[in-house]
Amino acid sequence: MKKVAIGVDIGGTNTAIGVVDQEGNVLVKNNIETPSHGDIDHYISDLASAIKEQIKSVKILNEEVEILGIGIGAPNGNYYNGTIEYAPNLSFQGVIHLVKLLRNHFPDMAALALTNDANAAAIGEMIYGGAKGMQNFVMFTLGTGVGSGLVVNGDLVYGSDGFAGECGHTTLVPGGRPCGCSALGHLEAYCSAPGMKRTAFELMAHYNANDSLLADKSYKELDSKMIYDAAVKGDKIALEVFEKTGAWLGQGLADTVHHLSPEAIFLFGGPTAAGDYIFKPTKENMEKHLLPIFKDKIPILPSKLKAGDAAIVGASALVWKELDKK
Amino acid sequence: MKKVAIGVDIGGTNTAIGVVDQEGNVLVKNNIETPSHGDIDHYISDLASAIKEQIKSVKILNEEVEILGIGIGAPNGNYYNGTIEYAPNLSFQGVIHLVKLLRNHFPDMAALALTNDANAAAIGEMIYGGAKGMQNFVMFTLGTGVGSGLVVNGDLVYGSDGFAGECGHTTLVPGGRPCGCSALGHLEAYCSAPGMKRTAFELMAHYNANDSLLADKSYKELDSKMIYDAAVKGDKIALEVFEKTGAWLGQGLADTVHHLSPEAIFLFGGPTAAGDYIFKPTKENMEKHLLPIFKDKIPILPSKLKAGDAAIVGASALVWKELDKK
Numbered sequence: 001m002k003k004v005a006i007g008v009d010i011g012g013t014n015t016a017i018g019v020v021d022q023e024g025n026v027l028v029k030n031n032i033e034t035p036s037h038g039d040i041d042h043y044i045s046d047l048a049s050a051i052k053e054q055i056k057s058v059k060i061l062n063e064e065v066e067i068l069g070i071g072i073g074a075p076n077g078n079y080y081n082g083t084i085e086y087a088p089n090l091s092f093q094g095v096i097h098l099v100k101l102l103r104n105h106f107p108d109m110a111a112l113a114l115t116n117d118a119n120a121a122a123i124g125e126m127i128y129g130g131a132k133g134m135q136n137f138v139m140f141t142l143g144t145g146v147g148s149g150l151v152v153n154g155d156l157v158y159g160s161d162g163f164a165g166e167c168g169h170t171t172l173v174p175g176g177r178p179c180g181c182s183a184l185g186h187l188e189a190y191c192s193a194p195g196m197k198r199t200a201f202e203l204m205a206h207y208n209a210n211d212s213l214l215a216d217k218s219y220k221e222l223d224s225k226m227i228y229d230a231a232v233k234g235d236k237i238a239l240e241v242f243e244k245t246g247a248w249l250g251q252g253l254a255d256t257v258h259h260l261s262p263e264a265i266f267l268f269g270g271p272t273a274a275g276d277y278i279f280k281p282t283k284e285n286m287e288k289h290l291l292p293i294f295k296d297k298i299p300i301l302p303s304k305l306k307a308g309d310a311a312i313v314g315a316s317a318l319v320w321k322e323l324d325k326k
Numbered sequence: 327m328k329k330v331a332i333g334v335d336i337g338g339t340n341t342a343i344g345v346v347d348q349e350g351n352v353l354v355k356n357n358i359e360t361p362s363h364g365d366i367d368h369y370i371s372d373l374a375s376a377i378k379e380q381i382k383s384v385k386i387l388n389e390e391v392e393i394l395g396i397g398i399g400a401p402n403g404n405y406y407n408g409t410i411e412y413a414p415n416l417s418f419q420g421v422i423h424l425v426k427l428l429r430n431h432f433p434d435m436a437a438l439a440l441t442n443d444a445n446a447a448a449i450g451e452m453i454y455g456g457a458k459g460m461q462n463f464v465m466f467t468l469g470t471g472v473g474s475g476l477v478v479n480g481d482l483v484y485g486s487d488g489f490a491g492e493c494g495h496t497t498l499v500p501g502g503r504p505c506g507c508s509a510l511g512h513l514e515a516y517c518s519a520p521g522m523k524r525t526a527f528e529l530m531a532h533y534n535a536n537d538s539l540l541a542d543k544s545y546k547e548l549d550s551k552m553i554y555d556a557a558v559k560g561d562k563i564a565l566e567v568f569e570k571t572g573a574w575l576g577q578g579l580a581d582t583v584h585h586l587s588p589e590a591i592f593l594f595g596g597p598t599a600a601g602d603y604i605f606k607p608t609k610e611n612m613e614k615h616l617l618p619i620f621k622d623k624i625p626i627l628p629s630k631l632k633a634g635d636a637a638i639v640g641a642s643a644l645v646w647k648e649l650d651k652k
Contacts, residue, residue, distance in 0.1 A: 136486040152478050159587025160462040169617050170581040173500060181617050255496040259585050261485025291495050291507050
């Protein structure tokens, strides 16, 4: 009997569904639209059908498969309540009791749990990735925003209300750049992919850098991959973007170390593909901010989750974690 | 049979020893010198004698007393190892195996544990104080330095090495004031009692404030109590010191909320005696930095531990916490 878990990743436009084995391999997967109509009952019915289809598909591959549960990663996902609450990028309004609604379609499923996408990534790292066997670590996911998942004594930190681990919204620069959440100077405004773009444009303006390889891109056009490509070619602006992003991220990670003293920090997401361009200044600057007792002992590591499947795989990991608690 | 615990608070110049009942009342207490000679064996022998004397004293008061353990709060105390490690304000060098050394004198004591002073205060708040029944809260201790104790799922956060919860060393101002630890811009450099003094002198210099009530004090003389007294009399500099200290502390507490989403935040220590002068700007400024999901739901409360006995009481609470784990 091969044991598997279903991972569901609810994004702003797409919902990805996959069946994952205990080693983190995606056996089958599919996508459905995350609708913009805002009708949750309609969506749940579509989602349940899509999940059932994936179960059929995996049973064609292997008749002896045992489905142990469904793990869901979603923006503003609340583990305690099984809810998605006021997610700004989804069409469903207010508080959505997703786990309860989905439970009606899967009454016998052993585990059915939901958390936010960054927490799911952290659990994925713990179950399948580089954090296997670690009891205390943190994961930062760098993308359109910056998410984080914090693990203390082997468990995700959910806090008093299920929303803990929002390290992307710690303040790096008092009175600094407006964040998407409307507060000033948050980490996300500096260390996300759009944050790097903002830094590039600030630097071009500062140096009046008409000769930069980035100078022929519009604000709308530029992305973090272009900044990386320019850095590889030795473009000074692009190189300084990475230096500054690393300085900010290092400052933020040091704050997290002073809170939790983790064994390691994992970074995940598009900007981390730049490797040493981002890891080196981040590490150097984190060290500058640390108390002596923490210096030179906390590695900053790239996530071992495969980029394409990480969201599904992370969500599925929630199932093993749940069953582990029983 | 009345059950009691012994609390030991090791400070830079004094070691306080007290016997505490399950309601947090100090039944008997005493002080010995924390020596400057650096001879740990000598000190342990003195400490063991002093503890035995307190046990005798409490048995004179009540023959039926049962001593359940010894809890110790110490600077750079490491709960995992029972050690004091490289404490800058103690004469003992390197790593001191305090619990092991003391165990030789108390082989039959049910619980014998050590942690740092801020963690001890947090456990004290949880066992005897305002955090009774809370599973997720944080405590900041404001004094010569700024310490913190973080509680997640009902347990102190010790991290991978026993040193977690050093929120006094998160960065508030990039490139800001030198902290005692030599890094720049840490919270402790702004929100400790000496931090408030630094702010007062910066403001007097900025405004050339010869008319301030604080203007006749030397740098060495001024303390946070004098700033409070001047604020009560309406002194503009003193009032602005509280506004600015609250702004900085609020920023730091918001970072902690984004990490842990606590049910409440407790403040302890000298500067908190100023009441609304410090609590009001702290709360207002914390709110400014928070994500909407955290706004208006996390109270900032004064510690309910009695100022004079808090260190002993906090240390003793470690005993109940230990026995609870068994």
